[in-house]
Amino acid sequence: MKIVVADTYAALPGDLDWSGLDELGECSFYPRTKKGELPERAKDAELLLINKTFVTEEDIKQMPKLKYIGVMSTGTNTVDIEAAKQRGIVVTHIPQYSTDSVAQMAISHMLNIAMPVARFDKNVKEGIWRKDYENVIKELHQIELYGRTLAIVGLGAIGSKVAEIANALGMKIIAHTSKKQEELPAYITKVETLEELFQKADILSLHCPLNTKTQNIASKERIALMKPTAILINVSRGGLVDEEALAEALNSNKLYAAGLDVLENEPPTENDPLCKARNCFITPHMGWYTKEAIKRYTEILKQNVKAFIQGKPINMV
Template structure:
């Protein structure tokens, strides 16, 4: 009998699908990609695994899927999964191995350049038959970039910005290795904010990091600084950020993630042209989608066939107490 896998989206990149099918998995997809369709699918079919994209996997849904043996995230974030419920039921939750990191890093730098040189607003001006060459921009060379969370993506952003000529300062209380050449370290977030002309966020959304950038933190940033967030929308108090840019304290912001997606028509960002936005597509490149699909598929097969997990990618290590899986 085939192992049943549900992808909580309409498709998965071909290399990941091929890997699952070679492993004896029958893969199902959501036709409409809605919460109600996800709930109906989990309650009507005994899936062995779920590959999770953006839809929420609540405790109620996990409870309704007694055959579920693994939740594999199609990405590196996991705030859309009820981790406590998964752990309670002995279900390992695994993230992808950072295969989309390069693409996310490139978008972070692209957003920063777009804000600093006013690319989107200048493009709009030209299309409105206005030709204004006098609007000043910000040159990054010689300035300081603050990287909040110095994991794989943060490190890659730092490398790219160093080639531009920026000094890098990092803040990461969980970083065990501070030996990267040319990197200065801030002991507190406030220190990083006060010293940086550009701040780029790369941390997960947890109870500790939710709204970590709110009005007090924005006030500590340099006048004319830029904030970039390609990590998780809940890291930033969006109303406070809109006001900080609207007031002129910040030059602008570049955002790929938001607290609630998609944005409402009356969201405060909609009326602030200095905030450049993309629709949570940092990992949406051909290379990244292939890599993440392969990683997500491998996590599924490791659990369903080998009964093992990669400890580096395991979100809920407490699940190992259930002895349903072992570490590789």
């Protein structure tokens, strides 16, 4: 059985333990696979493992032996699921391996904006505290999160964990979710419309998959509903946000700040509007990357492949 791994770089070479995978089949590893290269590299593959490499309907047509696509992430927007389904190709993903780590990243962005510790540290070490303390106080704005309203879009594993942590900080939690109010913890109040959620948010945190329904869910119109003091957090997928609208809102003081671990184009170009936007803090899609999460990731990845080969697939999309 031939196994092709299309983009080992996405799993950070040297950190992911591939041992044991070669016992399950003949493996070919590629650090990166550019657009158009996949059909040739995987033309004889029965199993394909991908992370950030896109698998289109046309790609699937050119891989006649393909029986399985293992998405090496939780999100599956990189695969044309419908085309795979029509061909009878099993698609799996790696759920909940990074729940705690990604939730921690969301909270870290909130805390960084509310209490800019790194900037305080820089001021101290550059002597500004000693030389010009009054300006330090004037220029650095701090926010107490206690009592603020955290609005969450999506209450899956990560969104629920963020709500749990925020509740411990004394925040009020509202959410837009398909779950019924009686299914939610007592500290979460369901809000029926996205428009109401955006309007009420002191901090808005996005925790939903990227698909045709959620593309630009933080649209120009909804961002315009937010308070000028509000903060937008996105650690899910860049495509959830209208990035030009977000940059414009930040630069025109219509929104206070944003904390992002994801962008629509990764890595960003030199001219990416968010990289130059006021009060926009960006990390390089690293919320998932802790030693603990990587260990779980590795175990689930191999379990997925092994279960499929044994005819009992798990974690199917």
